[in-house]
Amino acid sequence: MSTSVSNGYSSTAQTHAGYEPEGPHRSIAVPVHSTTAYAAESFQQLKDLFARKRDGYAYSRSGNPTTCVLERRVAELEGGIGAIAVASGQAAVAVGVLGLLTPGDHLVAATRLYGGTVEFFDDSLADFGATWTGADPWDLEAVAAAFTDRTRVLFVESIANPGAQLADIAALAEIAHARDAVLVVDNTVASPALLRPGALGADVVIHSATKYLGGHGAALAGIVVDTGRFDPRRCPQLFPRITGHNERFGVTFADEYERGGSGYLAYARAKYLTDFGASLPAASASLLLTGIETLDLRMDRICASTAHLAAALREHPLVTRVHHPSSPGRPDAHIARRDFPRGTSGVFAIDLAGGEKAAEAFLDALELITLAVNIGDSRSLAVHPGSTTHCHLTPAQLAACGVTEGTVRLSIGLEDPADLLADLEQALSAAAAVAVSEPAPSPEVSTVGA
Numbered sequence: 200m201s202t203s204v205s206n207g208y209s210s211t212a213q214t215h216a217g218y219e220p221e222g223p224h225r226s227i228a229v230p231v232h233s234t235t236a237y238a239a240e241s242f243q244q245l246k247d248l249f250a251r252k253r254d255g256y257a258y259s260r261s262g263n264p265t266t267c268v269l270e271r272r273v274a275e276l277e278g279g280i281g282a283i284a285v286a287s288g289q290a291a292v293a294v295g296v297l298g299l300l301t302p303g304d305h306l307v308a309a310t311r312l313y314g315g316t317v318e319f320f321d322d323s324l325a326d327f328g329a330t331w332t333g334a335d336p337w338d339l340e341a342v343a344a345a346f347t348d349r350t351r352v353l354f355v356e357s358i359a360n361p362g363a364q365l366a367d368i369a370a371l372a373e374i375a376h377a378r379d380a381v382l383v384v385d386n387t388v389a390s391p392a393l394l395r396p397g398a399l400g401a402d403v404v405i406h407s408a409t410k411y412l413g414g415h416g417a418a419l420a421g422i423v424v425d426t427g428r429f430d431p432r433r434c435p436q437l438f439p440r441i442t443g444h445n446e447r448f449g450v451t452f453a454d455e456y457e458r459g460g461s462g463y464l465a466y467a468r469a470k471y472l473t474d475f476g477a478s479l480p481a482a483s484a485s486l487l488l489t490g491i492e493t494l495d496l497r498m499d500r501i502c503a504s505t506a507h508l509a510a511a512l513r514e515h516p517l518v519t520r521v522h523h524p525s526s527p528g529r530p531d532a533h534i535a536r537r538d539f540p541r542g543t544s545g546v547f548a549i550d551l552a553g554g555e556k557a558a559e560a561f562l563d564a565l566e567l568i569t570l571a572v573n574i575g576d577s578r579s580l581a582v583h584p585g586s587t588t589h590c591h592l593t594p595a596q597l598a599a600c601g602v603t604e605g606t607v608r609l610s611i612g613l614e615d616p617a618d619l620l621a622d623l624e625q626a627l628s629a630a631a632a633v634a635v636s637e638p639a640p641s642p643e644v645s646t647v648g649a
């Protein structure tokens with residue numbers, strides 16, 4: 200029985216891609232190479248490695264055999280030509296984006312993003328000398344209008360955290376490519392089991408592998424995947440750090456494309472992984488590989504439970520809005536039908552009448568669902584984004600994300616949905632005691648058709 204879906208995703212790659220049993224022991228599980236360095240065969244071999252004249256491992260900050268299997272496996276799951284594994288999703292955003300920019304460049308990003316990404320764009324990216332403009336990804340004209348002649352990157356989340364708003368990747372790719380920019384998609388919430396952005400035109404895919412790829416909440420990790428669509432040699436003057444000769448490393452990273460690799464990833468790895476040192480430990484890579492083996496099974500269960508709970512919560516009098524693509528009037532319902540045949544993952548949000556006080560009472564009353572700032576865990580989690588994950592955003596940025604004082608984010612795990620519903624209902628009863636009546640929220644709007 201094949202479990203591949205129309206986007207080309209294959210469950211076989213979850214357990215096999217990027218690794219063949221080898222060596223004297225032929226271990227079936229990927230060995231955990233918990234080592235900092237690799238004994239050189241000779242002076243000349245190590246010299247050649249540092250001069251980038253041969254491939255191999257010298258020091259685990261820039262490469263490790265276990266981590267390398269994870270890179271190959273996720274690259275294949277996303278249908279890409281290569282990947283870099285890093286220490287966290289935040290590092291993946293930083294390394295992935297900085298690898299495409301030259302100081303003075305500009306980035307257009309969706310207004311609905313994980314709070315840490317917004318903070319990186321607002322603060323550290325500015326220190327690097329790059330600027331950004333936010334645009335509503337449902338308003339394609341606004342996205343196009345936000346571009347300048349220095350825009351090199353368009354950055355979106357395929358399923359936005361926390362409101363589960365879906366991005367039209369194919370339309371956004373068209374906008375980016377017409378302006379010689381790179382479409383970078385944070386595919387953390389969807390995972391490749393639900394959506395492969397590369398198949399819809401995205402150039403780079405980023406993951407906080409901490410979430411659904413791992414699926415167990417036991418390891419932080421991030422991945423940057425090159426889908427193979429971006430070739431900076433088509434407009435070398437726009438990406439000079441990849442296409443020009445690099446004095447420090449003595450190479451032109453774009454030459455990597457001649458060998459079937461990614462010049463972009465080679466540059467990002469040599470420069471940012473090495474300089475920032477955000478390397479993924481082999482033990483974490485091993486945990487991630489184990490998690491990935493069950494990715495599509497988990498996602499099917501999570502999608503079904505989430506759709507069931509979102510529908511049930513819509514009926515509750517204390518819940519003024521359910522932020523989920525299945526909610527009536529959502530402008531992304533057509534994207535869900537067209538691009539997400541398996542479902543739209545396990546993250547969604549609810550707004551409670553009674554604002555922060557009601558959210559506090561609700562979260563403190565939960566017994567099975569854990570109050571914790573993570574998503575994609577096998578256990579269901581809940582959090583108040585306004586005071587945690589999105590607490591440094593401006594009121595305008597919060598409004599753009601759809602986060603109000605009464606918003607609670609849920610990340611549905613693998614428990615029995617009946618147990619989850621019972622817990623949600625008893626916590627809502629506790630919150631009802633403190634809730635005060637609030638004006639009904641206005642519907643979400645978009646210029647994109649049905």
Ligand SMILES: Cc1ncc(COP(=O)(O)O)c(C=O)c1O
Nearest residue numbers: 287288289313360387407409420
């Ligand atoms: C969509 C998204 N991208 C990136 C990140 C950052 O990932 P990490 O926490 O692994 O650094 C998160 C974290 O919640 C996220 O939700």
